[in-house]
Amino acid sequence: MKIGTIIVAIALFSATAYSQNTACLVCHSAAAHKAHPTAQVVDTTILSGSAHAQAVCTDCHTINAGSNHKGNRVVFCARCHQKEAEGFNRSPHVKGRQANIEKLPTCITCHGGHDVKKVADPLSPTHHDNSVKICIKCHEDAKVTAQVEKLPKPAVIKAYEKSVHGRELMDRGNEQAPGCVDCHGSHSFLPADEPESPVYKTHIAETCGQCHRAIAATYDESVHGKALAEGVLESPTCTSCHGEHDIRPPTDSTSRVFKGHVAKTCSDCHASEKIVARFGLKPDRIATFQESFHGAAGQLGDLRVANCASCHGVHDIFAQSDPRSKINKANIEVTCGKCHKDLPADFAKASVHTSASDPASGGEFFVRKFYIWFISALILLFLIYRILEYKRRVKRVGMSGQ
Ligand code: HEC
Ligand code: HEC
Ligand code: HEC
Ligand code: HEC
Ligand code: HEC
Ligand code: HEC
Ligand code: HEC
Ligand code: HEC
Ligand code: HEC
Ligand code: HEC
Ligand code: HEC
Numbered sequence: 001m002k003i004g005t006i007i008v009a010i011a012l013f014s015a016t017a018y019s020q021n022t023a024c025l026v027c028h029s030a031a032a033h034k035a036h037p038t039a040q041v042v043d044t045t046i047l048s049g050s051a052h053a054q055a056v057c058t059d060c061h062t063i064n065a066g067s068n069h070k071g072n073r074v075v076f077c078a079r080c081h082q083k084e085a086e087g088f089n090r091s092p093h094v095k096g097r098q099a100n101i102e103k104l105p106t107c108i109t110c111h112g113g114h115d116v117k118k119v120a121d122p123l124s125p126t127h128h129d130n131s132v133k134i135c136i137k138c139h140e141d142a143k144v145t146a147q148v149e150k151l152p153k154p155a156v157i158k159a160y161e162k163s164v165h166g167r168e169l170m171d172r173g174n175e176q177a178p179g180c181v182d183c184h185g186s187h188s189f190l191p192a193d194e195p196e197s198p199v200y201k202t203h204i205a206e207t208c209g210q211c212h213r214a215i216a217a218t219y220d221e222s223v224h225g226k227a228l229a230e231g232v233l234e235s236p237t238c239t240s241c242h243g244e245h246d247i248r249p250p251t252d253s254t255s256r257v258f259k260g261h262v263a264k265t266c267s268d269c270h271a272s273e274k275i276v277a278r279f280g281l282k283p284d285r286i287a288t289f290q291e292s293f294h295g296a297a298g299q300l301g302d303l304r305v306a307n308c309a310s311c312h313g314v315h316d317i318f319a320q321s322d323p324r325s326k327i328n329k330a331n332i333e334v335t336c337g338k339c340h341k342d343l344p345a346d347f348a349k350a351s352v353h354t355s356a357s358d359p360a361s362g363g364e365f366f367v368r369k370f371y372i373w374f375i376s377a378l379i380l381l382f383l384i385y386r387i388l389e390y391k392r393r394v395k396r397v398g399m400s401g402q
Contacts (some may be wrong), residue, residue: 002139020056023065046114077107078299087187096148098151105143110134132160132170132179152245159246176211183207202228204237212238220314223322227279234275241265260298262307263289288353304339311335311352 020357023232027036047053052060060076063069078085088094088107094106110126111117117124125134137142160166160180166178183354190197192335200205205225209216219225219238227235241257248255256265263286269275271286289295311327318325326335337343 008156020058023056024063026065042114050114051116051118052114060381075113079110084187087185091187091189092191093189099148101147103138103147105134105138128175128179129169129173131181131186132166135180135227136161156245163247164249164252165247178211201233201237204239208238218280222313222315222317223319224317232279234269234278236269240268258302259307260301262309263295266308282353292352305338310338326380343369 010307021044025042026032027039028042029044032039032040033041047055057063061072062074062076063072082203084107092105110131112125114377119126122129124130136157139152140155141158145151145154161170166176168174169179190200192199192201196200197203205216205219205228216238220229224235224237225281228237248258250257250259252258253260255261267286270281271297273283275281278285289308290299294307296306298307298308313326316324316326320327320330322328323330327333333343335348336347340347357398
């Protein structure tokens, strides 16, 4: 197409747009206000400054200029934005209408009316830097969340603002950090229990992996990632260890993955009788760890000692039999050697998860057994002594006649 033709086309388009709009503006413009005082004045500069500069009134309003249209506020965004509308129609924001839930958003709540801006415009409410504010207006409002029992309470969502992601995005302006829509999608917002949702358990690693690509790839190969992919829903995904809206850096002492809290995080499952029995896992891992030197020192706040992840890995956890496992016979010396220098030859062979109540632990077992017998005997002897002494006193009192 030649430049001339383009200019003529634009001119023609604008002319038709103008004439089509004129049919409405005869009543809805400032100039017409005197003659039509009840007709709302439409500022066309807002429209021409919006993403819809090219649209005419009837693209969005199905209104016949000639007839009375009081009460007709229906707007058809879906006509041109089918993809977004399709997603939106599947969302709980639309489905909630059937349950008469109030305060549900429509296209206009999030995008505006005549002033719709391109998402890329930093002034747009839907721009990445701003869109969290749309969501928290409702999801941090108890009046909205109280309507639906399963909606997270405002405090749960508020935790996002203090999370590593919220701080990076909202306080530090790091555009790489996720807002609500990066994890939930921008229109369908499917609930976590729908298998197609980006926050359904089996999709979470992929959702986080949009940004944490290398970690997600490592995790996918791990015993936990593989099990989850095979349908073991009890196996952890990113959020099982990190949380969802309250994700914090491992260096933060309130984080679930802070050194001092890792054992607790693993124990959610590895100390759970149900999970341990179901997957044939060793049931004593947490108890034996807590009894161990590392566990005991860790509980006293020593952060230098080993936690579960120091020996098993973090995103690269494997069964001991797997050659990639840090506790595999071939790798164990390196694993202990990270912290223990100049190891004696058989150092790493010492059982880690042993309990003093297990004969396999050798010396510890017999020392424990000895003490149990010794202390029991001591208590028994003491009791016999007390009884004999009591009897003698009773006898003496009787003799003195008091
Ligand atoms: C991109 C779609 C779109 C276009 C184009 C559009 N409108 Fe609208 N209009 C809207 C939306 C959205 C609303 C808000 C509806 C609501 O709040 O329920 C609205 C509201 C209105 C209202 C009610 C205003 C009020 O204050 O209550 C009038 C009157 C109106 N439009 C007239 C027009 C006229 C005249 C034109 C053409 C010059 C036009 N519109 C072009 C989408 C559009
Ligand atoms: C003859 C004058 C006239 C013309 C022409 C006209 N309108 Fe209106 N319009 C009105 C009046 C008056 C109202 C206010 C009705 C009321 O609320 O009392 C109104 C209200 C509206 C509303 C808001 C409806 C509501 O109840 O809030 C919209 C949207 C609207 N007009 C769009 C348009 C569009 C689009 C056109 C062109 C296709 C148009 N109007 C043409 C007089 C007109
Ligand atoms: C105008 C208020 C409002 C706004 C704005 C809003 N929501 Fe909602 N949202 C709700 C209500 C009310 C529900 C409950 C609907 C239902 O379950 O019937 C809901 C449901 C949800 C759900 C599904 C919860 C579930 O278990 O069914 C998600 C996820 C969600 N919203 C995320 C968002 C995100 C992300 C944003 C911002 C882009 C947002 N919402 C903006 C009011 C709002
Ligand atoms: C709860 C708020 C919310 C609602 C409701 C909503 N949107 Fe959006 N929309 C957004 C956000 C946020 C973005 C930016 C997404 C991003 O950053 O990728 C967006 C992006 C868009 C885009 C740009 C292209 C794209 O898909 O990213 C279009 C077009 C759009 N929305 C149209 C609509 C239409 C039409 C409706 C109603 C059927 C609607 N939206 C309902 C929040 C919303
Ligand atoms: C007549 C068709 C039409 C209607 C009706 C319409 N739009 Fe659009 N919309 C467009 C076109 C065309 C664009 C510009 C696309 C572009 O420049 O890439 C656009 C752009 C947008 C954008 C910016 C997309 C981006 O890439 O950032 C949003 C958001 C949007 N529309 C939302 C809406 C909403 C909300 C409504 C209803 C109030 C609506 N649209 C009604 C045709 C329409
Ligand atoms: C880093 C990713 C991430 C971010 C950012 C995020 N969420 Fe979530 N959100 C999740 C995950 C994962 C779940 C699922 C929790 C579960 O399994 O119960 C969830 C659950 C929800 C739910 C309940 C859904 C349901 O069906 O139970 C709502 C509502 C919600 N988030 C709103 C928000 C809002 C609002 C924001 C922004 C302030 C936000 N989320 C930011 C990951 C995120
Ligand atoms: C849109 C991209 C994006 C998504 C999606 C995302 N993150 Fe992040 N994440 C970041 C950015 C950016 C940072 C802050 C910079 C950094 O430390 O890497 C961060 C930081 C973190 C940190 C702290 C890292 C540290 O060393 O302090 C953890 C943990 C984390 N994210 C976990 C997750 C989990 C789990 C999910 C999914 C539920 C997720 N992220 C989803 C971008 C993302
Ligand atoms: C079995 C529990 C567990 C699972 C599952 C898990 N993490 Fe982690 N993650 C941790 C622990 C523990 C740390 C802290 C390691 C440390 O102290 O250096 C950590 C650290 C991180 C860090 C910050 C340090 C770094 O290595 O950059 C990010 C980012 C992260 N995880 C993201 C993810 C993502 C994304 C997923 C899912 C693909 C995931 N994690 C799955 C336990 C887990
Ligand atoms: C959400 C529950 C959950 C959490 C949290 C969890 N695990 Fe697991 N873990 C499992 C399940 C289930 C399996 C069995 C997977 C399978 O089917 O092979 C498993 C398997 C393992 C295995 C392989 C065991 C074997 O016998 O093959 C090791 C090692 C392991 N986990 C260590 C850890 C460590 C270390 C942590 C903490 C950083 C942790 N797990 C956190 C549920 C969990
Ligand atoms: C000092 C290093 C170390 C620490 C700390 C440690 N483990 Fe282990 N873990 C091992 C070694 C070595 C084995 C294999 C030998 C054994 O069973 O004692 C093992 C075995 C396991 C197994 C069985 C793996 C298999 O393939 O059979 C699980 C599950 C496990 N540990 C979980 C945990 C959990 C959960 C924690 C934290 C509460 C933890 N471990 C702390 C070194 C450690
Ligand atoms: C993250 C670092 C770290 C890792 C990895 C680690 N340890 Fe330790 N371990 C410590 C610290 C710190 C102490 C306390 C030593 C001290 O106070 O001198 C300790 C103490 C011990 C002790 C008791 C005190 C002693 O020196 O005899 C034993 C036994 C032990 N570790 C065995 C192991 C074995 C076996 C492995 C590998 C399976 C291992 N550790 C891996 C940090 C670690």
